[in-house]
Amino acid sequence: MLPKIQGQAVGRKENLASQQIVEDHLKNILKKQENQNYKAWKTPYAPKNPHSPFGDFPKEYIPKEKANKQKVNEPVHETSQNALITNKYQGTHQGTGGRTSSQLLKKEEYKPAPPKAGAYDQRTITVSDFRRYYDRGDLPIKVDHQGSVNRIIWKISPEQLDYHHYLPIFFDGLREKMDPYRFLAILGTYGLLESGGNKILPVIPQLIIPIKTNLNTRDPSIMEVQLKVLQKLVLSGEMVGEALVPYYRQLLPIMNLYKNNNQNLGDKIEYNQRKRVIIGDLIQETLELFEQTGGEDAYINIKYMIPTYESCILN
Secondary structure, eight states, rough: OOOOOOOOHHSSOOOOOHHHHHHHHHHHHHHHHOOOOOOOOOTTOOOOOOSBBTTTOGGGGSSHHHEEEEESOOOOOOGGGGOOOOBBBTBBSSSSSSOOOOOOOOOOOOOOOOOOTTTTTTOOOOHHHHHHHHHTTOOOEEEEEESSEEHHHHHHHGSSSSSSOOOOOOOGGGGSSTTTTHHHHHHHHHHHHHGGGSGGGGOOOOOOOHHHHHHOOOHHHHHHHHHHHHHHHHHSSHHHHTTTTGGHHHHHOOOHHHOOOOOOOOOOOOOGGGGGHHHHHHHHHHHHHHHHHSSHHHHHHHHHOOOOOOSOOOO
């Protein structure tokens, strides 16, 4: 008999999309104190919008000023004025001392340090299918700007949608960092999971690739959103947790990498934990939900992929 799932932290009502917008504004305010400007999508890893609705301009039509900015300027070394002095005995040589000899040992050549593995480095974020479908107007969703908090409006009831087509698209949009794509993808995913019922279980195999792609970006904000959606997914219907067990080999390696990603503050308090944005704690909550909803074989499969995980049922 499995214990009752403790879903207090998971089941409470929270507007994850609005929370992401507030976090971006807060980071922008803090960056302005350092005379900097923070934009979540202005990173070398975020996908770039095309030049026009019809795609990028050909290279020959790009203005020369913008084309030259993309080139990396080589460093210009200063030339010593003394190197141009002509010595009547030795001729012209580069340097100030001419030809000299020394008994000192030759200075060792510079050897660069061995490269880092980069396991925790962020990866380039590819453009999601959600952005492409939304720009074409193929998604039955739009933003409702009434009131103090933005909401979403469904043009068609979620119960009438084809989950095999729309649910993977919304999951793919969870890695967006620019609004309104991020806002619509998060709230749209939550809306589909709340209204899905028995339609969610047959779509599980199509959700594995978007989930794996989002986690492998190694971007903390994207991983945070994806982990919370995973918790919502396993609680959205019966047998969903058991249907995810065969795909633990695709989903759990990145969790094993970040499982201990917590801040060691000693006896201090991490006030950021109220926002549930600490990756290590989110991974622990997600693994416990996987074990509680995954049936008898869930724990042994989690233990195989994450050896440091301890059961919340057997212990």
